[in-house]
Amino acid sequence: MFDSTIQANLVIASFFLVLFAPGFSLTLLLFPGSEIDWLERFTLAVITSVALASLIGAALLVTFDALILSWFSFILIGFTLLFMCGAWWRSRDRDDGVTLAIYPKRNTWFTALVLCIALMLITLGGQTLSDLRSPLQFTEFFIEPGQSSRAFEAEVDVEGKLIIPVVVKAGLDHPGPFQIEVYAEQEKLWESAVPDMQPNESWNQTLRIQPPSNTRANALHLYLTSEVDKEPIRQLTVWFSDKDS
Amino acid sequence: MRKIPQICTIYELMIAMKNYLKKAHPQVHLFCAFSLFIFLSIWTLLSAVWANRAYQDSWILESLLIPLLLTVLCFIVVVYISSNIQIVTTATMILTFLFFALPSLKYIAPYGSAIDVSAHMSLIRHIADTGQVDPSNVYQYTTGFHVLPAILGRLSGGDPERFVKVIPALLGSLVPAIYCLVLRRIEAPTDLNKIIIVLSGLSLPPLYSLNGTTFTTPLFVFFFCLLLIRYFESPWIQRNAFALTVLLLLVGATIIIWHPSSSLVLVFITITSGLLARALGFSNDKGEALWRIGLLILVGTFSYWMFKADLVWEHFVRNLYLTLQSELTPDLVPKRLFELSFVEQIQIGLYTHVRDVLFIGMGSLGFLLQMRASSHANRGNRVGRLLAILWLSSLLMVTVIFAAGFGSQGYRRFLNYIVVFSPWLAGFGMWSSMKVFSAQVPKAKTTFMAAGSLLIIILISGVQLFPYQPALPAISVTENNDMGTPVMWMHQVNTSYQYQMLDYALHQLPENVKLTADYVGQRQSGIFFNRQAQSRIQRLETPLAGSVVLLHWPGQAGPYFEQAGSRSIDAISNWRSYPGIMTIYDNGGSFILFDPIGVVKVSRVESE
Numbered sequence: 001m002f003d004s005t006i007q008a009n010l011v012i013a014s015f016f017l018v019l020f021a022p023g024f025s026l027t028l029l030l031f032p033g034s035e036i037d038w039l040e041r042f043t044l045a046v047i048t049s050v051a052l053a054s055l056i057g058a059a060l061l062v063t064f065d066a067l068i069l070s071w072f073s074f075i076l077i078g079f080t081l082l083f084m085c086g087a088w089w090r091s092r093d094r095d096d097g098v099t100l101a102i103y104p105k106r107n108t109w110f111t112a113l114v115l116c117i118a119l120m121l122i123t124l125g126g127q128t129l130s131d132l133r134s135p136l137q138f139t140e141f142f143i144e145p146g147q148s149s150r151a152f153e154a155e156v157d158v159e160g161k162l163i164i165p166v167v168v169k170a171g172l173d174h175p176g177p178f179q180i181e182v183y184a185e186q187e188k189l190w191e192s193a194v195p196d197m198q199p200n201e202s203w204n205q206t207l208r209i210q211p212p213s214n215t216r217a218n219a220l221h222l223y224l225t226s227e228v229d230k231e232p233i234r235q236l237t238v239w240f241s242d243k244d245s
Numbered sequence: 246m247r248k249i250p251q252i253c254t255i256y257e258l259m260i261a262m263k264n265y266l267k268k269a270h271p272q273v274h275l276f277c278a279f280s281l282f283i284f285l286s287i288w289t290l291l292s293a294v295w296a297n298r299a300y301q302d303s304w305i306l307e308s309l310l311i312p313l314l315l316t317v318l319c320f321i322v323v324v325y326i327s328s329n330i331q332i333v334t335t336a337t338m339i340l341t342f343l344f345f346a347l348p349s350l351k352y353i354a355p356y357g358s359a360i361d362v363s364a365h366m367s368l369i370r371h372i373a374d375t376g377q378v379d380p381s382n383v384y385q386y387t388t389g390f391h392v393l394p395a396i397l398g399r400l401s402g403g404d405p406e407r408f409v410k411v412i413p414a415l416l417g418s419l420v421p422a423i424y425c426l427v428l429r430r431i432e433a434p435t436d437l438n439k440i441i442i443v444l445s446g447l448s449l450p451p452l453y454s455l456n457g458t459t460f461t462t463p464l465f466v467f468f469f470c471l472l473l474i475r476y477f478e479s480p481w482i483q484r485n486a487f488a489l490t491v492l493l494l495l496v497g498a499t500i501i502i503w504h505p506s507s508s509l510v511l512v513f514i515t516i517t518s519g520l521l522a523r524a525l526g527f528s529n530d531k532g533e534a535l536w537r538i539g540l541l542i543l544v545g546t547f548s549y550w551m552f553k554a555d556l557v558w559e560h561f562v563r564n565l566y567l568t569l570q571s572e573l574t575p576d577l578v579p580k581r582l583f584e585l586s587f588v589e590q591i592q593i594g595l596y597t598h599v600r601d602v603l604f605i606g607m608g609s610l611g612f613l614l615q616m617r618a619s620s621h622a623n624r625g626n627r628v629g630r631l632l633a634i635l636w637l638s639s640l641l642m643v644t645v646i647f648a649a650g651f652g653s654q655g656y657r658r659f660l661n662y663i664v665v666f667s668p669w670l671a672g673f674g675m676w677s678s679m680k681v682f683s684a685q686v687p688k689a690k691t692t693f694m695a696a697g698s699l700l701i702i703i704l705i706s707g708v709q710l711f712p713y714q715p716a717l718p719a720i721s722v723t724e725n726n727d728m729g730t731p732v733m734w735m736h737q738v739n740t741s742y743q744y745q746m747l748d749y750a751l752h753q754l755p756e757n758v759k760l761t762a763d764y765v766g767q768r769q770s771g772i773f774f775n776r777q778a779q780s781r782i783q784r785l786e787t788p789l790a791g792s793v794v795l796l797h798w799p800g801q802a803g804p805y806f807e808q809a810g811s812r813s814i815d816a817i818s819n820w821r822s823y824p825g826i827m828t829i830y831d832n833g834g835s836f837i838l839f840d841p842i843g844v845v846k847v848s849r850v851e852s853e
Contacts, residue, residue: 014400018393019415030488035481036426039331043422047467048492050393050416051499057392058502067376067392085577092709218560223380231371235380237559239593 023049028087280582299741341446342418349410354739357454363771386554389502441672515539611670734804742834790843
C-alpha cells in the first residue's frame with residue numbers, strides 16, 4: 001500500500017516536473033500579466049515543457065552519449081528556477097501581476113513550493129541521486145584521428161581495402177568484454193573480440209575491410225557490442241568513395 | 246398534527262426536475278450538461294481501464310461503445326448550449342483525449358503492431374534501461390519524443406510504456422486549446438469558433454498508434470497556429486511579438502529533433518506558402534516572412550542532419566535516390582487492393598479515408614468561399630487567405646507525392662497534414678452554409694440541423710478512427726474457416742499469445758536455431774523485447790529448410806499483413822498438417838513450427 005502510494009506520488013511528481021513546471025515558468029516569463037487566460041497558459045505550459053524536456057534530453061544524448069538522470073533533472077529545475085526569477089523580475093511593477101484565480105499574485109511562489117515538494121518526492125524515491133555519474137566514466141569508441149566526429153571518411157589502400165583505425169577506451173560503466181561488428185546495410189562484414197580491459201585502458205587496431213560492391217549507401221556501420229547482454233552500445237559510421245568514381 | 250411526508254414516484258421526480266430546468270437560468274442547463282459530460286467521460290475512461298485485455302477482440306470500441314456514444318451526445322448538447330468558448334474548448338479537449346487514449350488504455354501492450362511502433366518502442370525501452378541510444382536504431386538521432394516516456398519512467402521508477410500510452414493523446418488534446426488561442430485573437434464569430442474548435446480535435450491522425458508522423462502532428466499544428474497568429478497585426482500581437490517568436494522557434498527546433506520527415510514537410514509547406522503568397526500577390530512582407538521561416542527551418546534541419554544525425558542524412562539520400570529510380574520505389578497503394586471487386590475496394594477505401602475525404606471536401610468548400618471573399622481586406626480575411634495558402638501548399642505536397650509515385654514514405658502521412666489544416670476552412674465552409682440556410686428556415690430548425698451535422702461528422706470520423714473490423718470483406722469461406730479471412734486488418738492489437746510465443750522462442754530455444762516469422766511476429770519482437778531480439782528473427786519471405794517458424798492464427802492472437810490467401814486459416818491448417826512439419830509450441834493462438842523441408846511460405850507484404 002505504502003509502495004503504491006509512493007509510486008503514484010512519483011508518477012504525479014514526474015509529470016509535474018517534466019511536463020508542466022518548466023513550461024509554466026517560461027509562460028510566466030513570456031506572458032507575465034493577464035495577456036493569456038488559464039486555459040491558454042496551461043496549454044502553452046505543457047507544450048513548452050515538452051519542447052524543453054525533449055531538447056535537454058536530446059542534447060544530453062547527442063553531447064555525452066548518455067541520458068544522465070540527475071543531470072537532466074538539475075538542468076530542468078535550473079531552467080525552471082531561472083525562468084521564475086525572470087518572471088518575478090518582469091512582473092514586479094505590474095498591477096495585473098501574474099494571475100491565477102486561486103492564488104492571485106502569489107502563484108510564482110506557489111509554483112516554487114509545489115516544485116520543491118515534487119523534488120523532495122523524487123529524491124525520496126531515490127531515483128534521482130542514485131546515478132550521479134560523470135560522462136567521462138562511459139566507454140569511448142572512436143576512430144583516430146577523427147575523435148570528435150561519429151562519421152569518418154575512410155582511406156583506401158592499394159588493394160582497395162578501407163583503412164579504419166579504431167580505438168576503444170574502457171570506462172567504469174562498461175568494463176567489457178566487447179565485440180566490434182562491421183555492417184554494410186544488413187550484411188555483417190567483419191567481427192572481432194575486444195579483450196577485457198581495466199578502466200581507462202585503451203585498445204587500438206587498424207581494420208582493413210573490403211567494401212561491398214552492391215551497397216547503395218557507400219557507408220559502413222561499426223558497432224561496439226557488449227558481450228554480456230549482446231546489446232550494441234556505440235556506433236560509428238564510415239563513409240567511402242565509390243570505386244568506379 | 247404531524248404531516249406525513251409523501252413518497253414521490255420516479256415519474257413525479259422527473260416531472261419536477263423538468264419543470265425546474267424549464268424555469269432555470271441557461272447557466273444551470275450548461276452546468277448540468279457539462280457535469281454530466283464530465284461524469285460520462287470518466288465512466289468511458291474507467292470502462293477502458295476495466296476492460297483491459299491482452300487479446301484482439303472484434304473492435305476497438307467493443308464494450309466501450311455505449312459510454313462513448315452517450316459522451317458524444319452530451320458533448321453535442323454542451324457545445325450547443327454554451328456560448329462560452331473556454332467551456333467548448335475544454336469539452337473538446339476532453340473528448341479528443343478520450344478518442345486517442347481509449348485504445349491505448351484498453352489493451353495491455355501498446356497499440357499497433359506495424360509501421361514504426363516497433364522501432365519507437367524498442368528505442369524508448371533502450372533509453373529507459375541503459376540511459377543511452379540504441380546505435381542500430383534508425384531514430385537514434387531524433388530522440389526528442391523518446392526521451393520523454395523514458396525519463397518519466399526512470400524518474401517515477403515505473404514502466405515507460407504507461408507514459409507512451411498517454412503522452413500522444415495528451416498532446417493531441419491540447420490542439421483545440423491552441424486553435425482557441427488563435428481564434429480569440431482573430432476575433433472571429435462565436436459560432437464559427439465553436440465549429441472550428443470541435444473539428445480541430447477530430448482532424449488528428451490516430452495518435453494511439455505510435456509512429457513518428459502521428460506523435461509529431463500536434464507539434465506541427467502548434468507551429469502553424471503560432472505562425473498564423475504572428476501573421477496578422479493587432480496591439481496584442483505587437484505587445485507579445487517577442488514571446489510568440491520564442492515559442493515558434495522552440496516548437497520548430499523540437500520538430501527537428503522529433504521526427505526527420507516532419508521537419509522536411511514543415512520546410513516544404515512554409516517555403517511553398519511563401520512562394521504562393523508572393524505569386525498570388527498577397528502582402529509582400531508577410532510572404533517574405535514565411536519564406537524566411539521556411540529557410541531557417543531548412544538550414545536548421547540540414548545542419549543537424551549533416552553535422553550530427555548522419556544516419557538520418559544517409560536515409561534521406563537513399564530515399565531521394567529511390568524517388569529518382571522509379572522502378573525501386575514501392576507501390577503507393579498495395580496491388581492486392583485492385584484484385585478485389587469494386588464494391589470491396591470502395592468499402593476498404595471508406596474505412597481508411599472517409600474522414601479525410603469529408604474534411605478535404607469541406608475544406609475545399611471553405612477554400613472557394615475564402616477566395617471569393619478575399620477582396621475584402623479585413624483582419625479575418627487576411628488570416629483566411631494565409632490559411633487558404635497553407636492548405637493549398639499541403640494539397641500540392643500530396644499531389645506531388647502521387648504524381649511522382651513516391652511510395653517509400655507512403656502517402657498517408659502526407660494526407661494527414663492536409664487534414665489537420667482543414668478544420669479552419671472546413672469550419673468556415675460549414676458556418677457559411679449554415680448562415681445561408683438560417684436565412685430561409687426557422688432558427689430552431691437551423692440549430693437542430695447544425696447539431697445533427699456535427700454529430701454526423703463525429704460519427705463519420707469515428708468510422709475511420711475506430712474501423713469496425715467485422716464489416717471488412719473476407720475471402721475463402723470454407724469448412725475450416727466459416728467466417729472467412731479478412732482481406733485487410735485494421736485492428737492491430739499486440740497480444741499475450743504472441744508475447745508468450747516469442748518469449749519461448751527467444752529464451753527457451755537454443756541460440757543457434759534459425760528463427761523466422763511473419764511480418765507481425767518479427768515486428769512484435771521489437772515491441773515486446775528489444776532491437777536485438779528483433780534482429781535474431783528473420784522475415785519469412787521464401788521457404789527455408791531447417792528453420793523454426795513463429796506464426797499465429799489470424800484473429801484473437803493478432804492481425805497479419807501478408808496477402809489474405811497465403812495466411813488464411815485454410816493455408817495455416819494445411820501447413821500444420823503437412824507431413825514432416827512439427828509443432829514445437831502452441832498456446833492456442835500462436836504456435837511454433839519446425840520446418841525441416843522448407844514448405845511454409847508467407848507471402849511478402851506489398852506495402853507496409
